[in-house]
Amino acid sequence: MGALRWLLLVFAFLLTSGAAQAERRVALVIGNSAYKNVARLTNPVNDATLVGGMFKKAGFDSVEVKVDLTIPEMRKALRDFGMRTRDSEIAVIYYAGHGIEIDGNNYLIPIDAVLEADTDVYDEAFALDRVLATVEPAKQLRLIILDACRDNPFAKSMKRTVASRAIGRGLAKVEPTSPNTMIAFAAKAGSTASDGDSKNSPFAAALVDRLPTPGLDLRKAFGFVRDDVLKNTGYKQEPYVYGSLGGDDVPLVAAKPAAPGPQASPDDAVRRNYELALQLGTRDGWNVFLAQYPDGFYAGLAKGQINKIAAEEARTAAVEKARLAEDEKSRLAVERAQKTEQDKAASAAKVAEDARLAAEKTKQIEDAKATAAEQRRKEIEAAVAKALADKQTAEKALAGKIAQQAADKQTTEAKANGESDQKVAVLTPTSSQPTLSPQETAKLVQSELRRVGCMRAEPNGDWGESAQRSLSLFNKYAGTKFDAKLASSDALDALKAKPGRVCPLVCDHGFRADGDQCTKIACRAGYRVNDDNECEKTTEKKPVATRNDGTRKDEQRTGREAAPAKPQASGQIYCNNAGCKPVPQGCRLESGGDSSKNRGTVGALTCN
Numbered sequence: 001m002g003a004l005r006w007l008l009l010v011f012a013f014l015l016t017s018g019a020a021q022a023e024r025r026v027a028l029v030i031g032n033s034a035y036k037n038v039a040r041l042t043n044p045v046n047d048a049t050l051v052g053g054m055f056k057k058a059g060f061d062s063v064e065v066k067v068d069l070t071i072p073e074m075r076k077a078l079r080d081f082g083m084r085t086r087d088s089e090i091a092v093i094y095y096a097g098h099g100i101e102i103d104g105n106n107y108l109i110p111i112d113a114v115l116e117a118d119t120d121v122y123d124e125a126f127a128l129d130r131v132l133a134t135v136e137p138a139k140q141l142r143l144i145i146l147d148a149c150r151d152n153p154f155a156k157s158m159k160r161t162v163a164s165r166a167i168g169r170g171l172a173k174v175e176p177t178s179p180n181t182m183i184a185f186a187a188k189a190g191s192t193a194s195d196g197d198s199k200n201s202p203f204a205a206a207l208v209d210r211l212p213t214p215g216l217d218l219r220k221a222f223g224f225v226r227d228d229v230l231k232n233t234g235y236k237q238e239p240y241v242y243g244s245l246g247g248d249d250v251p252l253v254a255a256k257p258a259a260p261g262p263q264a265s266p267d268d269a270v271r272r273n274y275e276l277a278l279q280l281g282t283r284d285g286w287n288v289f290l291a292q293y294p295d296g297f298y299a300g301l302a303k304g305q306i307n308k309i310a311a312e313e314a315r316t317a318a319v320e321k322a323r324l325a326e327d328e329k330s331r332l333a334v335e336r337a338q339k340t341e342q343d344k345a346a347s348a349a350k351v352a353e354d355a356r357l358a359a360e361k362t363k364q365i366e367d368a369k370a371t372a373a374e375q376r377r378k379e380i381e382a383a384v385a386k387a388l389a390d391k392q393t394a395e396k397a398l399a400g401k402i403a404q405q406a407a408d409k410q411t412t413e414a415k416a417n418g419e420s421d422q423k424v425a426v427l428t429p430t431s432s433q434p435t436l437s438p439q440e441t442a443k444l445v446q447s448e449l450r451r452v453g454c455m456r457a458e459p460n461g462d463w464g465e466s467a468q469r470s471l472s473l474f475n476k477y478a479g480t481k482f483d484a485k486l487a488s489s490d491a492l493d494a495l496k497a498k499p500g501r502v503c504p505l506v507c508d509h510g511f512r513a514d515g516d517q518c519t520k521i522a523c524r525a526g527y528r529v530n531d532d533n534e535c536e537k538t539t540e541k542k543p544v545a546t547r548n549d550g551t552r553k554d555e556q557r558t559g560r561e562a563a564p565a566k567p568q569a570s571g572q573i574y575c576n577n578a579g580c581k582p583v584p585q586g587c588r589l590e591s592g593g594d595s596s597k598n599r600g601t602v603g604a605l606t607c608n
Contacts, residue, residue, distance in 0.1 A: 025090040026062040027055040028081040028134075032097030034068045035111045038153035044096035047147060047204035051094050058212045058253045061088075070112045071124060078126065082134040090252070091138035092145065093131055096204065099148030100125065101172040108148060115154040128174065132181070141250050142181040143218070146171065147193065147203050176243040180250070184222055186229075188240035202232045203239060215255025219245065271381065274298045283309050297380075304366075304373050311359070311366040318352070318359035325352035376517065391447055398440060442467065442487035448495035449474060454503035463487050473503045509533065 031048025033041045045067045052065035062084055066077050085091040098109040102118055107125035109115070115124055128144070135142040148171065173189035176182075186193035186203040193203060206228035210221045222241045229239050270293055277289040286306045293299050329345040436444070439461040446459035446467055454477075455470035463486065471484040471491065478498065482491040507518035510529050523535035530536045575581075587607035 024088045025058075025060045025092075026081070026084045026088045026138075027052070027060050027064070027092040027094070028077065029055065029063065029065045029094045030069060030074070030077065030097070030108075031065075031067045032069060032095075032109070032111050035098065035109075035113075035153075037112075037114050038098070041097065043199070043201050043204070044147070046199050047096040047201050048094070050200055050204055050208055051096075051145075054208045054212055055092070060092075068111050071110045074108075074110045074126060078130065078134050082137070085135055086137045088138045089140040090143070091135040091141070092143045092252075093135060094145040094147070095131075096147040096201070098153065099146060099171055100154065104172045105129075106146075106171045106174065108146075109154075113154075115158055117159040120158075128183075132176065132178065132183075135181075136178060140180065141218075141245075142178060143252075144181075144183045145207065146184065147186040147201060174242050180245055182218060182222075182241055182243040182245065184225075185240045185242070187237050191238070193237055202229045202237065206232070206239075211252050213251075214253045215249070215251050216253075217249035217251055219250075221252070270296070270298050274301065277302065278305070281305075281309075297377075301373050301377055304370050308363075308366045308370040311363040315356075315359040315363045318356040322349070322352040322356040325349040380517075387451065391451075394444075394447070398436065398444075402436070436489070438463075438487070441489060441492060445471070445487040445492050445495065448492060448498075452495060452498050452503065453501040453505065477502050477504070 029048045029052040031044040031046075033043070033045040035041065048065055048067055052063055055063045064077070064081065066073070069077060081091075081093070095108055097111075100107045100109060100115075100121065102121055106128040107121045108128070108131065109125045113120075113124040115121060121127075128146075131144055132142070135144065171185060171189060174183055186201070193201065198205075203225070206225040209228065210216070210224045211218075213221065219241070222239065226239045229237055273289060273292065277285040283306060286302050286309070289302050290299060290306075293302075325345070325348045329342070329349045332342045332345050442463040443459045443461035446455060446457075446461070446463075449455035449467070449470045450457075450459060452474065454474045455467065457466055467487070468484040471482060471487075474480065474491075474495065475482055475484065478494070480491075480494055482488060482494070505513040505518065507513050509531075510533070511518040511520050512533060521529050521533060521535070523529060526538055527535040528538050584607070
C-alpha cells in the first residue's frame with residue numbers, strides 16, 4: 001500500500017509539472033544585408049534578429065533565424081522549413097532584404113545574386129509563389145511578412161531581354177489564392193520602404209510591439225502597425241496587408257483564458273504539489289517535493305514539515321527506550337538482583353525518562369512551528385488571491401476605457417484621411433498601453449512594484465519619493481535602468497515580465513526574514529540582540545575611576561587646608577549655675593574661697 005501511494009505521488013507531480021501542449025507554431029526569419037554585387041543594407045540582419053526574438057518570446061515551437069543567405073542556402077532554408085510546416089497550425093515567414101518586381105511577379109533576392117538580365121531572376125532569386133508554397137501545409141494560418149519594398153538596386157544595370165517587360169518600383173500587389181493566408185508588405189504596392197535612422201526599420205519595430213499581444217487578431221494588429229509606421233515616417237510609408245481570413249479572430253499569440261474568479265498565482269502548481277505532499281504526510285513525500293522545488297517559500301514550509309516528522313520519530317523512539325528501561329528496572333527489583341545492578345538500572349531508567357520528556361517538548365515545539373507556518377501560508381495565499389483579483393478588476397476597467405479612447409481616435413483619423421481601403425477594428429490594450437494617463441500608469445507600476453516585493457505601501461497613483469525609491473530598488477536587483485523620477489510604460493512591461501519577488505525582504509533591527517514576513521528575534525534570558533541581529537550574552541559594566549574624580553578630591557583637600565582653624569578646647573571643664581562646658585584654649589581657671597565649699601567650682605575664668 002505504501003509503494004502504491006508513493007507511485008501515485010510521483011505520477012501526480014509529473015502531471016502537475018508538465019507543460020500543456022499548445023498549438024504548434026513555426027517561424028522562419030531571414031535577413032539579407034551583405035549583398036556582394038550591390039550596396040550593403042544596414043538593417044535587415046538587425047531586423048531579423050529582433051523579429052526572431054519576438055517569435056521566441058511569443059512561445060513559438062520552432063524559430064529559425066537565418067542571415068545573409070546565398071542562393072543554395074536560401075533554397076535549403078525554404079525546403080527544410082516546408083518540412084516543418086506539415087504538422088503545424090501556424091506558419092510564418094519573415095523576410096528582410098532586397099526584393100524585385102518583374103511583370104507583376106515579386107522575387108526575393110539572395111546576397112550573391114548578379115541579375116545581369118531580367119530573366120536571371122528565375123535562377124538567382126525566389127518567387128513569392130515559391131515562398132507561399134512553403135507555408136501551404138499549415139492548417140490554421142499562413143503568414144508572409146516582407147520588409148523588402150526597397151528601391152531595386154539592379155534596375156540600372158539589368159538588361160531587358162524583352163523591351164516591353166516591366167520592372168516595377170517596390171513590390172507588386174498580390175492576391176493569395178489559398179484560404180487563411182495573409183501577406184504583409186512594409187509599404188503598399190508600388191512604393192518603397194525606409195530602413196530608418198535607428199538600428200531597426202520602422203516596420204520591424206512596429207511588428208515587435210504589436211504582433212505578440214495575446215488574443216489580438218492579426219488584422220487589428222497590422223492595422224496598428226500601419227498607424228505606427230505612418231506616424232514614425234511622417235506619413236511617407238504605409239504598410240499594407242493582402243489576403244483574407246475568416247470571421248473568427250486569428251491571433252499570433254493565443255489569449256490567456258479568462259477565469260471567473262481571481263487569476264491563478266504564479267506559484268499555483270507549487271501550491272498544489274505542496275498540498276498533495278501535506279495530505280500524504282510522509283518523509284518520502286516531502287523529499288520528492290523538495291527535489292522538485294528546492295528553493296522558495298513552499299520549500300521552507302516543507303522543511304518545517306520534515307522537522308515535525310523527525311521530532312515525532314525521535315519522541316516515539318524515546319518513549320520505547322524509556323519503557324524498556326523501566327521494565328528492566330522492575331525485573332531486577334522482582335528478582336532481587338544485586339543493589340549495584342538495580343542502581344544501574346534505575347539510573348538508566350531516569351536518563352531514558354529525561355530523554356523522553358525532552359523529545360516530547362521538542363515535538364510540541366515543532367508542532368507549534370508547523371501549525372503557525374500553515375496558518376501564515378493560508379493568510380499569504382488569501383492575500384495574494386485578493387491582490388490578483390483587485391488587479392484583474394482594475395485592468396478590466398482600464399481596458400474598457402482604453403478601448404473607447406482607441407475607437408474614438410480611429411474614427412477621427414478615418415474621417416480626416418478619408419481612409420476607405422482598409423477598416424481596422426478597435427484594439428484591446430497592448431502591452432505598452434500608450435493611452436494611459438500618468439496617474440493610471442503610476443498606479444499600475446506601484447501595484448507591480450508591490451507584487452515583486454520592492455514596495456510596501458498601497459498603490460495610490462501618486463508618484464512620490466516612496467515610489468521612486470521602490471523603482472530604484474527594482475533597477476538595482478533586476479539590472480534595469482529606468483528613470484525613477486517617472487512611471488513609464490516600459491517599466492510597467494518589465495515589471496509584468498517578472499514572475500515573482502525581485503527585491504529581497506528587508507527587516508528592521510531585531511527582526512529576521514521568515515519567508516515573506518519579518519519575525520521578531522527572541523533571545524533567552526541573559527542575552528540581547530546585537531548590531532548584527534544576533535543574540536549575544538549581556539556583560540555587566542564595572543565602575544571605573546575617572547580623571548575628573550581625582551581632580552575633585554584634590555580640590556576638596558586644598559579647601560580644607562586653607563580654611564581657618566576652629567577653636568579647640570584645653571581639656572578642662574568648668575561648671576556654674578548654667579551647667580558645665582569645656583574651657584576654651586587660651587583660658588585658664590583660677591580658684592577662690594574655701595576649697596571645701598567651692599570644690600568643683602571656679603572663682604574666675606581668665607583668658608589671654
